[in-house]
């Protein structure tokens with residue numbers, strides 16, 4: 133995945149026309165587009181293929197099953213054109229290792245502490261263990277919360293330098309883009325604050341300006 137703006141768009145819309153409009157409008161500003169279940173379930177996996185013709189696509193399928201099922205999900209996502217996939221670590225080493233093995237040269241990102249308030253109930257308590265699973269399985273990186281920059285920084289410091297940190301929670305969930313990069317993340321994942329804006333391109337550029345004005 134290229135590293136230019138550091139912004140990954142979470143394209144959680146369920147209308148295909150709107151999805152393609154937003155992707156086209158902000159494409160130049162982005163390093164990748166993240167496709168989650170709302171878009172994949174409403175449009176089918178073909179949307180991954182369509183978007184991947186223009187930009188790297190990360191499938192946020194939070195894969196969380198036994199190794200064999202994980203393998204099948206990962207294979208389908210990459211066959212559709214994804215270049216990365218997001219998986220859960222709480223299912224254990226073997227399940228995450230299956231994802232990494234079958235992603236081939238594609239990226240696997242492991243969810244650690246989640247960004248929403250409920251993320252503190254369970255995931256925060258085992259964040260160190262989830263990071264260890266990601267490191268042991270040789271994943272490309274992890275997902276860590278923009279909503280808690282001190283936790284994001286803590287998680288970044290547990291990781292070897294070559295692993296990347298993708299951070300959701302900027303904008304609609306209250307996180308600030310400047311905090312994300314100050315805490316050492318490599319990419320900010322932003323959804324509603326861009327795709328719900330009247331002018332998605334202007335909204336995306338606004339985040340870049342905020343970074344530039346630091």
Ligand code: NUP
Nearest residue numbers: 142168246247300301304305322323324
């Ligand atoms: O911990 C996480 N928090 C989170 O918001 C892990 C995620 N994968 N996400 C995803 O990031 C979430 O499912 C959504 O697709 C995106 C954030 O979108 P928004 O809150 O910026 O609209």
